[in-house]
Amino acid sequence: MKLGPDIAAIVTGGASGLGRATAEALIAHGCKVALFDKNAEIGPAVAAEIGATYCEVDVMDQASVDAGFAAARAANGQERVLVNCAGGGFGGPNKTVARSKEDGSIKPYPIENYQKTLELNLVGSFRCLVGAAAGMMTLPPTDDGDRGAIVNTASVAGEEGQVGQVAYASAKAGVIGMTLVVARDLSSEGIRCNTILPGIFDTPLLGRAKPQVKAALSAMVPFPKRLGMAEEYARLALEMIRNSYFNGEDVRLDGAIRMQPK
Secondary structure, three states: OOOOOOOEEEEEOOOOHHHHHHHHHHHHOOOEEEEEEOOOOOHHHHHHHHOOEEEEOOOOOHHHHHHHHHHHHHHHOOOOEEEEOOOOOOOOOEOOEEEOOOOOOEEEOOHHHHHHHHHHHHHHHHHHHHHHHHHHOOOOOOOOOOOEEEEEEOOHHHOOOOOOEHHHHHHHHHHHHHHHHHHHHHHHHOEEEEEEEEOOEOOHHHOOOOHHHHHHHHHOOOOOOOOEOHHHHHHHHHHHHHOOOOOOOEEEEOOOOOOOOO
16 A cells, blocks of 8 residues: 555554554655544643544543544545554553462452453454445555555564463453454455454553663664664564565563563
């Protein structure tokens, strides 16, 4: 797919981190970009700074997503590109069932946290890609046959979840698992779907970490021995969008790291 001013794109989680970097990269190629982000404190300012349209959207809420699509399309037209970067976790690390070191009491993982983590990362991604694909199907194909391109964000945790990551790892494994099926489901319509599995990236999520923590995380990466940069994620996302033979793939972007149990 050739990127340019006739291409509209939506980036979820677009006000910061991987999403912002991807939005900036798309804008640099002339695309019209809408940011779906629930952070109304920074979203409008980021959109104004980079030349995007801000839509206050909670991907866990269907009505909010529907309203976001309507606003984005009113501003920029029907999108041909969706990049799903919205995600995260709830409640911090928790074992599936934990035993207290203090009194030996047994504490199961909070089911509500598990459900919320899946709703945000897995269901939220699916909710947005379904909405985008339905809109893309109304468009004529481009010269190379594309009607649209979808990029999802999973995590290396989806393949190698660590102790305490059961909910997050489950959700990201689900994103990986749906990639090929979605690509196959939409193949007859000329809509492609790929997924990026980031390793340890220097995003706002790690912004509060102490320097020694970042140094220890960097040392875990075989090469290069540093945290990933959001711009590197964005470059891979753009390749998945532009290369029309890139379809149904889950690609690790992690400096060859393989996560240990803890």
